[in-house]
Amino acid sequence: MIEVNNLYAGYGSVTAKGYIDVIRNISFRAGRGESLCVLGPNGCGKSTLLRSIARIIDCRGTITLDGQDAASFPRREMAKKIALLGQSVQVFFPYSVYDTVSMGRYAYSRGFLKNLSAEDTEIIENIIDKLDIAGIQDRMIDELSGGQLQRVFLARTLAQTPDVILLDEPTNHLDLKYQLELLAFLKSWVSENGKTLIGVFHDLNLARRFGDTAILMQNGEIAAAGTIEETLNSETLHAVYGIDIRGFMLESLERWRA
Numbered sequence: 600m601i602e603v604n605n606l607y608a609g610y611g612s613v614t615a616k617g618y619i620d621v622i623r624n625i626s627f628r629a630g631r632g633e634s635l636c637v638l639g640p641n642g643c644g645k646s647t648l649l650r651s652i653a654r655i656i657d658c659r660g661t662i663t664l665d666g667q668d669a670a671s672f673p674r675r676e677m678a679k680k681i682a683l684l685g686q687s688v689q690v691f692f693p694y695s696v697y698d699t700v701s702m703g704r705y706a707y708s709r710g711f712l713k714n715l716s717a718e719d720t721e722i723i724e725n726i727i728d729k730l731d732i733a734g735i736q737d738r739m740i741d742e743l744s745g746g747q748l749q750r751v752f753l754a755r756t757l758a759q760t761p762d763v764i765l766l767d768e769p770t771n772h773l774d775l776k777y778q779l780e781l782l783a784f785l786k787s788w789v790s791e792n793g794k795t796l797i798g799v800f801h802d803l804n805l806a807r808r809f810g811d812t813a814i815l816m817q818n819g820e821i822a823a824a825g826t827i828e829e830t831l832n833s834e835t836l837h838a839v840y841g842i843d844i845r846g847f848m849l850e851s852l853e854r855w856r857a
Contacts, residue, residue, distance in 0.1 A: 600795040601652075601763050602628040606660035608651035621647040622819045625660070629763075629812065631793040634786055636806040636827065638799075639816035640840055645799040646686065648816070649765045652797070653683040664762065678706035682761035684753055686768045693741040696751050700727055700736075703758025726754045729784060745772035753781070757788070764789075766798040770805065782809045803844065807831055815839055 606625040611618040622644040629635045637645045651658035654669065654677060662669040664680055672680060682703075694702075703726075704719040715723075727733050730750045735743065740751060749772045756764060769785070770778040786809055789796045800806040806813060806827065813830040815823040823835045833845040 600629060600631045600633075600665060601797075602661075602663045603652065604661045604663075606648070606651060606658055606662070608647055608656055608658035610647075610656070620819065622651065622816075625821060627814055627821070627824060629795050629797060631795060632790045634789055634796045634798065634809060634811050636798055636800050636810035636813040637816065638801075638803065638806055638813055638830070639822070643816040644819040645816055646767050647819075649683060649685075649767050649797065649799060652763075653681055653765055655683070675706050678759060678761075680761055681763045681765065682756045682759040683765040684756040684767065684769065686771060693739045695736070696732060696738055696740060696743075697723070697727070697736040699740050699751055700732075700754045700758050703755040706759065722760060723758055726757050729788075730754045730757075730781075746774065746777060749773060750777070750781070761794070763795045763797065766796065768799055768801065770800075770802070778805065785809075803831060803836075804848075 604626050606622060607620050608622050609618060609620040625648060627635070637648060639645055647656070650656045652662055652669075664672075669677065669680070700723050701715060701719075704715060704723065707719060708714050708716075727736055730753060732747065732750050732754060735747060740748060743751065749769075753766075753769065756766075766785075770781060773781060782805060785796060785798075788794065798809075800809075810827040812825065813823075813827050814821050815830050815835060817839045822839050823830045823832075833843070836844045
């Protein structure tokens, strides 16, 4: 489905000699029905990686979708292929929940929130129901809590029905119940619809529970990659995070057993 080869990306001005590559020589692939977790300490380049795949920032290297160079897709077609939900949820205009989710169908419609087809409406209503926001669909989004807003923006992202969905800390602002329900829904949605999900996670427990494969980043490069079990081994985690994560997890478990 998606293949990334020798990807470099960063921020700053090349002409002012202030450009710095945040990620370097990143290569991986992910297939249909696969949930890939991107892991690593703060500042290692996880969000930059997602933004470069979504073509939000300039990058060097190649990104191919089903063998076709992603750079060749027009912007509207790209929106049908890849969708990104970033970390921060910000409200710029107070639309209703329903209208906000409907924005996900913009690439398929002939106008902004207009001329939605019967298929568009069915997709929107199905996503709203699946993410348990039907009861608030008529409310304005500037009236919502952070957790509600996160689910609304995720619904908008899923309404794009992209082949590849990029999620940066998708469980932000959600309590544990909604975290588990959301990840269970996403995993089944990806598997049943032959989609590919690439998600940034800080919570290694959620990543282990949710992911099929993983890449572990350190200082802008890939430190380990493979199945979720292969990547989250004690030695590699200790080297990347600088602490005995397995020991910490086992100690925490013992406290719950007490």
